[in-house]
Amino acid sequence: MTYNVQVGSGGYIGWKILERTMARQRQAFSQDTSIKIAQKYFSEKMPAVKSADDLISDYRLLTVALRAFGLDSDVNNRFFIKKVLESDPNDESSLVNRLADKRYLNLNQAMKLGGAETPKPVDVEAILTNYDTRSFEKNIGERHSDIELALNAQRELPQIAAADISENAKWYQILGSRSLRKIFEVSYGLGSSFAALPIDRQLTEIKAKTAQFLGSDSASQFESITSLETMLRRYLLRSQIVNSSNISSHVNALTLLRT
Numbered sequence: 001m002t003y004n005v006q007v008g009s010g011g012y013i014g015w016k017i018l019e020r021t022m023a024r025q026r027q028a029f030s031q032d033t034s035i036k037i038a039q040k041y042f043s044e045k046m047p048a049v050k051s052a053d054d055l056i057s058d059y060r061l062l063t064v065a066l067r068a069f070g071l072d073s074d075v076n077n078r079f080f081i082k083k084v085l086e087s088d089p090n091d092e093s094s095l096v097n098r099l100a101d102k103r104y105l106n107l108n109q110a111m112k113l114g115g116a117e118t119p120k121p122v123d124v125e126a127i128l129t130n131y132d133t134r135s136f137e138k139n140i141g142e143r144h145s146d147i148e149l150a151l152n153a154q155r156e157l158p159q160i161a162a163a164d165i166s167e168n169a170k171w172y173q174i175l176g177s178r179s180l181r182k183i184f185e186v187s188y189g190l191g192s193s194f195a196a197l198p199i200d201r202q203l204t205e206i207k208a209k210t211a212q213f214l215g216s217d218s219a220s221q222f223e224s225i226t227s228l229e230t231m232l233r234r235y236l237l238r239s240q241i242v243n244s245s246n247i248s249s250h251v252n253a254l255t256l257l258r259t
Contacts, residue, residue: 003032005136010144011240012233018140018147029136038064039128046124052085052113068130069107070152070179072138084108088115100176146239150232153183157231161223170219171203186242187235188213 005025007014018025029035042064049055056062056078066075074081084104087096096108110127112120133155141148157180160170174180185194188209194202207217213234214227221227 002034002139003029004143005029005140007140007144007147010147012236014144015147015150015232015236026136029139030132035132035135039131042128042131043124046122046127049111049113049122052082055085055111055113056082064131065107065111065127067134067138068127069103069110070134071103071107085111085113090115100172101178102173102176146236146243149179149183150236152179153232153235154228156180157222157228161220167219168203171206172199174219175199175202175206183231183235184209186239187231189238 006017006021008017038060041060045058045061049058049061055065059075062078062081063072063075066072066081071081084096084099085108087094087108089096089105089108091097094114096105096114099105108114110122112122137148137151140151156177157174160173160180163170163173165173174184181195184190184206188206190205190209194205197205210219211217214221214230222231
């Protein structure tokens, strides 16, 4: 039986519950039989993988690899994943470097099947650690997608913030990620029409909103725990307001958001 991570009724209160119980629940979840079986299979089979075809032809291997990078939805899109895996990460014009969503580049670099060189040994333990983390988040997301997205942002935003690239490049990476984009869209009350704007207009608007609510339009500020927590608190409370059918829950969230 799969261990279900407990976050109460979700929302911001559920987030705080998870903060207090994270270590214990992570340990319990990691011992789940289904997680152990998937990890054992990957550990045993991955060393024999020498090409993209080897990986995509094994559904169980591919499922673990994609989950480790948050790409579960691509499990049946094997032709595209093969192109991603075979793409040369050292060629700036290659497919994997042209994709706005950098999860594909991370997958490519971890699996080491791209370019003309002989495949190098893969860091299996690092991939399985990612798999365990993403599986934990997905378990929560099956019932509370807002908390799953917040956990993803808690991990990924500081990485982007700390990257040695320009501020605009950091924002473009955020906008290129569906999950991170949603954090900001919900937090700032941006409608569905926001995604239809030209990308340079999206950049201008998201920076302006960030400056309005956080005092700075810098993406680098999310390397700070304070800025990150402020952003995630706003997202979770606004998400609760948008999704709540309970009037008292709606009022409580609105009160917290204003304080």
